[in-house]
Amino acid sequence: MSFYSVRPLLLAILLLALGACGKSSSDRAAASGDLVVRIGAAAPLTGNQAHIGKDNESGTRMALDDANAKGIVIGGRKIHFELVSEDDQADPKTATIVAQKLVDNKVSGIIGHLNSGTTIPASKIYSDNGIVQISPSATAVNYTAQGFKTAFRVMANDAQQGHVLGEYAAKNLGAKKIAVIDDRTAYGQGLADEFIKAAQANGAQIVAHEYTSDKAVDFTAVLTAVKGKQPDLLFYGGMDPQAGPMAKQIKALALNLKFMMGDGGYTPAFIKLASDAAEGAYASLPGVPLAKMPGGKEFETRFVAKYQPIQLYAPYCYDAVNVMIAAMQKADSVEPAKYLPELAKISHAGVTAKIQFDAKGDLQDGAITLYQVRQGKWQPLETIGAGR
Amino acid sequence: MEIFLQQIINGLVQGSVYALVALGYTMVYGILGLINFAHGEVVMVGAMLALSALTAMLGWGVPPLLALPISLMLAMAGCMALGYGIERIAYRPLRHAPRLAPLITAIGVSIVLQNLAMMVWGRQYHAFPQLISNQPHLIGGAIINDIQIVIFIMALAIMAGLMVVVHRTRLGRAMRAVAENQHAAQLMGVDINRVISITFMLGSALAAVAGLMVSANYGLAHYYMGFLLGLKAFTAAVLGGIGNLRGAMLGGLLLGLIESLGAGYIGDMTGGFMGSNYQDVFAFFVLIAVLVFRPSGLLGERLAERA
Numbered sequence: 001m002s003f004y005s006v007r008p009l010l011l012a013i014l015l016l017a018l019g020a021c022g023k024s025s026s027d028r029a030a031a032s033g034d035l036v037v038r039i040g041a042a043a044p045l046t047g048n049q050a051h052i053g054k055d056n057e058s059g060t061r062m063a064l065d066d067a068n069a070k071g072i073v074i075g076g077r078k079i080h081f082e083l084v085s086e087d088d089q090a091d092p093k094t095a096t097i098v099a100q101k102l103v104d105n106k107v108s109g110i111i112g113h114l115n116s117g118t119t120i121p122a123s124k125i126y127s128d129n130g131i132v133q134i135s136p137s138a139t140a141v142n143y144t145a146q147g148f149k150t151a152f153r154v155m156a157n158d159a160q161q162g163h164v165l166g167e168y169a170a171k172n173l174g175a176k177k178i179a180v181i182d183d184r185t186a187y188g189q190g191l192a193d194e195f196i197k198a199a200q201a202n203g204a205q206i207v208a209h210e211y212t213s214d215k216a217v218d219f220t221a222v223l224t225a226v227k228g229k230q231p232d233l234l235f236y237g238g239m240d241p242q243a244g245p246m247a248k249q250i251k252a253l254a255l256n257l258k259f260m261m262g263d264g265g266y267t268p269a270f271i272k273l274a275s276d277a278a279e280g281a282y283a284s285l286p287g288v289p290l291a292k293m294p295g296g297k298e299f300e301t302r303f304v305a306k307y308q309p310i311q312l313y314a315p316y317c318y319d320a321v322n323v324m325i326a327a328m329q330k331a332d333s334v335e336p337a338k339y340l341p342e343l344a345k346i347s348h349a350g351v352t353a354k355i356q357f358d359a360k361g362d363l364q365d366g367a368i369t370l371y372q373v374r375q376g377k378w379q380p381l382e383t384i385g386a387g388r
Numbered sequence: 389m390e391i392f393l394q395q396i397i398n399g400l401v402q403g404s405v406y407a408l409v410a411l412g413y414t415m416v417y418g419i420l421g422l423i424n425f426a427h428g429e430v431v432m433v434g435a436m437l438a439l440s441a442l443t444a445m446l447g448w449g450v451p452p453l454l455a456l457p458i459s460l461m462l463a464m465a466g467c468m469a470l471g472y473g474i475e476r477i478a479y480r481p482l483r484h485a486p487r488l489a490p491l492i493t494a495i496g497v498s499i500v501l502q503n504l505a506m507m508v509w510g511r512q513y514h515a516f517p518q519l520i521s522n523q524p525h526l527i528g529g530a531i532i533n534d535i536q537i538v539i540f541i542m543a544l545a546i547m548a549g550l551m552v553v554v555h556r557t558r559l560g561r562a563m564r565a566v567a568e569n570q571h572a573a574q575l576m577g578v579d580i581n582r583v584i585s586i587t588f589m590l591g592s593a594l595a596a597v598a599g600l601m602v603s604a605n606y607g608l609a610h611y612y613m614g615f616l617l618g619l620k621a622f623t624a625a626v627l628g629g630i631g632n633l634r635g636a637m638l639g640g641l642l643l644g645l646i647e648s649l650g651a652g653y654i655g656d657m658t659g660g661f662m663g664s665n666y667q668d669v670f671a672f673f674v675l676i677a678v679l680v681f682r683p684s685g686l687l688g689e690r691l692a693e694r695a
Contacts, residue, residue, distance in 0.1 A: 046502075048612045050511035184665050210655070211665035215616050217606045220398035221648035222664045225655070228391040241513060245606045253394070254524060254531055272515040273608050 034080035037334045039064060039321065040102035040131075041083060042112035042122065044090035048215065048241045051269060051311055053114055056136060057085050058307040059317030060111045067325050075332050081325075088118045090214065092186075099125040107131065108334045111320045114313065116140030116158075117186035123151045132336045132343060134324055136316035139263065139286065140190040144360040149340065152357055154320050154350070155313075156286035156366025158187070161262055162194020164368045164384050165235070165284050169195075169260055170202035173282075175233035179208040179226045179257075181219070181246075183238035188214070191262045192237035199235075207231050214238060219246045220253065227255050239264035244273025251277040258282065266371055266378060267312050278373045282381075286368050287352050289380040290315065295351035319350035390529030395652045396645065397527070401536040403644020404543035405605070408598035409621030410628070410636035411547060412591040418631035419567045419587045421487075425494040426474055427595060428618015429501035430467055432611060434596030435603040436509050438463035439516060452519045463596040471592025472585055480581070498618075505611035513610045516603040539601045546594060547637045553590075554633065563587060567631075623675050629688020638686060647671050 041060045043053035064081040072079045084105050088095040095118035102110060103125060110126055110133040113119040119138035126133040127148035135143065135153045139161060144151050169175045178199055182192035196206055207229040210222040219242070226234060234250065234257050236243055243265040250259060259281045261270075266283040274281070290296040290310070299315055307314075327343035328334050348355045356364040369383040409431055416424045441459035446452065478493040520538060524531040554560040562583045565573040574580050602617065603609040620643065628639025650670035655663045678685065 045511075046506065046612075048513075048610060050506070050612070051513065054511055208655075209663070210651075211663050211667075213665075213668070217608070217613070217616075218398075218402050220402070221395060221651035221667070224391055224394045224398055224648075225652040225664065227394070241608075241610070244513070245608060248607050252524065252531070252533055269513050273513055275515060275518065275607065 033078070035074075035077040035334075036080050036082050038082050038084050038105060038107040039324070040105065040107035040110045040112070041085045041317075042088045042095065042098050042102065042110065042118070043085075043114040044118075045085070045087035047089050047091075049090045049114070049239055052239070052267070052313065053087070053090075055307075055311035055314045056112070056114050056317045057083075059136070059303070059314030060085075060321055062303060062306060062314075063318045063321030063325075067321070072325065072329065074328055074334055079334070088113050088115075088122070090115050090118060092117050092121045095119075095122045096125060098122070103129045103131060108328075108336060109134070109324045111136060111317055111324070113138065115185065115187055116143060116190065119143050120146075120186055123148055126150050130336055130340075132324065132340055134320040136320045137263075137313040138187070140186045141194075142186070142190070144362050148361075149344075150336070152343065152361040154316050154323065154352065154355055154363055155263075156368055157362055158191045158194050158262075160366055161284055161286055161368055162191050163198045164370070165191075165260065165262060166195040166198025166200075166204075167202050168282075168284075168370055168384075169233050169235065169258075170199045170204040173233060173258060173260075175199070175204050175231075175258065177207045177229070177231040177233075178204050179210070179229060179231035179234045180206060181210045181212060181222060181226070181234065181236050181238075183214045183216075183236075183242060184211050185214050185238070187262075187264065188237035188239075190237075192235065195235050195237065195262075204233075212238070212242060214242065216242060217245050219249050223249055223253050223255060227253060231257055233258045233260060235260045236265065237262060240267045240270040240273065244270050244278075247274035247277040247281055263312070268309060268378075269311065271373060271376060271378070278376070281373045282370060283372075283378070284368055284370050286363075286366055287316070288367050288383055289369055289371075292380075292383075293352050294349060294354075299351045315352050319348075319352050319355060322350060323348045323355050391652070393528050393530040395648050397530050397532050397536075398652075399645035399648035400641060401532070401539060401605070401644070402648060403624075403641035404540045405598070405602055405617075405640075406621050406624040406643050407543045407637045407640025408539070408546065408594065408601060409617055410625040410640045411543075411550060411633065412594045412598070413622055413625040414628075414630055414633060414636040415550065415587060415591045415594075417625070418633075419563055420479075420584060421631075422479060422490050423494065423622070423630075424474075424479075424588075424591070425491070425618070425622075426478075426497040426501060427591065428614035428616075428621065429498045429505075430470060430474075430592050430595040430614070431599040431602070431617060432505060432609075432614030433470060433501060434463045434467045434592075434599030435516075435609045435613065436505060436514075436599075436611070437466045438596065438600040439514055439603060439609045440509075442517060442519075446517065452517075456519050460597065460600055463600060464593040467592040467596040467599075468589040471588040471595075474592075475585055475588040480584075498614075502611060502615070509611055511611065513608050516607050516609055518607065520604060535601075535605050539605060542597065542601060543637065543640070546597065547633055550590075550594075550633050559583070559586065620671075623671065626685055627675055627678055629685025632685070632687045635685055635687035642686075643671055643674075646674050 043056040086098040099122035116138040182188040261283040330342040331339035370381040445455040624639040628635030651664040651667040
């Protein structure tokens with residue numbers, strides 16, 4: 001064997017060894033004597049939604065750091081929470097691998113995943129292993145409709161959100177001819193379908209339903225096809241990396257219509273990417289505006305000081321962790337089987353809202369707020385739902 | 389009719405973007421027979437470098453029309469250095485290894501570059517400043533803006549420029565000689581290491597131009613932008629006949645047109661049975677058809693033209 005053929009092998013071994021070192025040193029961070037409890041987190045940390053995934057991870061990390069600083073005692077022992085963060089790449093296949101990895105890592109609970117498309121396949125693995133999962137942001141109806149006792153979410157689902165959006169488009173905005181584009185993910189597709197149902201029920205006509213992917217940047221072809229149908233409102237079911245350039249291309253192609261998105265578009269990144277084309281766009285976000293959240297302002301100040309401006313779901317991650325810890329404290333156990341019943345009937349005052357779950361694990365009385373870009377900023381229009 | 393014309397324009401603009409990137413793939417393949425899968429990432433680095441230089445200069449109050457060419461130069465210089473480095477580190481040691489080995493290092497380089505870029509520029513999307521006006525021009529009811537015209541002309545000009553370099557200069561003759569037979573070229577006194585390095589640097593400089601154009605057109609830059617773009621451009625290069633400069637141009641434009649016409653009309657043509665979600669399927673279907681019936685691509689057969 002020549003040196004050249006051995007070298008890549010050696011390099012690979014070296015890299016593996018380096019990776020292993022990195023892991024074990026973080027494991028030792030816990031002070032001796034404390035009971036180490038691992039909390040798993042999964043979100044896309046690479047790929048084109050990495051900015052939102054990192055935001056989720058930071059929200060989760062902040063909640064765990066807070067809990068560690070408080071020195072929580074469960075079952076007579078001081079608890080040190082440790083974050084095991086995994087990258088699911090927003091990819092359903094990777095999500096199941098990551099889920100299995102977290103299960104093997106003996107985590108006591110999961111905060112994640114970010115996308116509906118990853119949350120749903122992963123939820124089966126968590127359910128099979130009896131591990132509690134709270135998704136901060138998966139909104140697809142299917143997630144909690146599978147009958148898994150372990151699946152919870154701290155955000156209103158797409159049936160509620162799509163309904164509010166469709167009704168608002170047809171009634172309040174008076175849209176008669178509506179075009180819909182979705183990104184064919186579980187989230188985008190689910191939201192678009194609910195939107196269409198509600199819009200049609202309120203007398204609007206769906207003149208076009210086009211598709212793109214969650215990796216595309218060029219939408220001129222589908223937008224031109226939409227233009228031919230002359231709609232007065234375009235709804236996009238998808239995330240901000242697509243919504244931003246899409247708004248720009250709508251303007252460039254001189255489409256004269258209102259642009260509307262779900263929670264995936266309600267980010268500062270959308271405004272940055274669309275620049276002046278963002279003006280006037282509508283989006284919704286389950287929950288009340290940050291300023292009106294019970295602990296919103298305080299959370300934002302602390303979060304921004306520690307990490308970076310909130311992208312989207314960080315407060316929901318923070319709440320998801322806290323509600324999980326609250327259930328552990330009530331049950332006086334970190335065993336998922338023991339604290340699960342407590343979680344199901346909990347009532348916890350979070351920073352986003354008062355968190356109570358219904359029988360399926362959905363958030364009770366989820367409010368939904370509509371926003372519009374005005375002078376380069378998301379401004380709340382009105383909050384619909386019981387949580388106002 | 390307006391809509392049809394608009395779809396043609398959309399396709400040509402998108403196709404020029406593919407063509408710009410495909411030229412880089414095809415040049416390296418033509419000389420080395422190596423598919424440089426890191427090329428998409430070089431495009432990304434070019435866009436990021438240009439963006440960083442641009443924001444810095446605009447911050448110092450340099451007028452935009454001066455800042456744009458300077459940042460393009462800087463990005464090109466940066467990418468040339470990067471291209472040289474990639475070749476030196478990842479490909480040259482493996483030049484006589486089985487063909488699979490450099491392919492694997494190419495994918496490795498691509499992952500390394502992506503992660504380095506993520507560490508340097510962060511995970512967030514960067515908005516690209518609007519420097520060239522996007523004032524729409526009307527052509528028979530269809531809309532095209534300045535930046536799109538620039539992209540189209542730039543792609544044609546670069547292809548023409550490369551043809552001149554390859555066919556009319558001493559360097560080009562050396563390149564063609566290396567493409568034909570490396571050993572023979574070396575025996576005739578061609579410094580093949582130098583020629584290959586220059587090829588990589590040229591290809592990377594093109595990548596920087598492509599990166600800037602893509603970012604300016606879509607108004608965004610991101611550490612992940614090179615991946616899909618690279619894949620599509622690779623498809624375009626294969627479609628046109630990889631290793632052939634005119635083929636890359638043709639393949640790019642064709643792929644753009646197929647995508648935009650496919651996405652625009654497939655829904656209406658099949659009565660809603662298939663929708664624009666088949667956009668990519670359509671493009672790759674054409675690719676498969678070409679590979680089955682004409683494996684060397686549309687223009688790939690003329691070996692003497694290879695470069």
